[in-house]
Amino acid sequence: MEPFGYIFAMDDVFTALAHPVRRALVDELREGPRPAGSLGQGLGVSMEAISKHLRLMTQAEVLTVEARGRERWYALSPQSLARVDDWLAPYRHFWQQHLDALDTEVARGRRATPATTTNQPSQHAEGA
Numbered sequence: 001m002e003p004f005g006y007i008f009a010m011d012d013v014f015t016a017l018a019h020p021v022r023r024a025l026v027d028e029l030r031e032g033p034r035p036a037g038s039l040g041q042g043l044g045v046s047m048e049a050i051s052k053h054l055r056l057m058t059q060a061e062v063l064t065v066e067a068r069g070r071e072r073w074y075a076l077s078p079q080s081l082a083r084v085d086d087w088l089a090p091y092r093h094f095w096q097q098h099l100d101a102l103d104t105e106v107a108r109g110r111r112a113t114p115a116t117t118t119n120q121p122s123q124h125a126e127g128a
Helices: 003-007 011-018 020-028 048-059 078-112
Strands: 063-066 071-076
Touching: 003 011, 011 020, 020 063, 020 071, 020 078, 048 063, 048 071
Parallel strands: none
Antiparallel strands: 063 071
């Protein structure tokens, strides 16, 4: 494979994930395989368009498809997403430091904030 060839090999995966409807379909499949007819129902997109999105993602190997009787069941392909995750690994330090710092600040804030309610009556009586 040519240098950086693995990056070009992921182009289909990134293209497949570039469209918001396709990302929504991936989210739907996160819980497990589903029949084609149950996918994308709340997206306001025709079943014909959903079929085209599913076909593109299958060709990009983001999804797998299996015939079960008269239905086509789709599932996520963890291998293609794992390649993207592997590629992102060296870049995680860019945001991980910020997330760790945020976690520290949230923890400090919890320690500094007393666990009392703010709607307690005043200790000083007016006009006294």
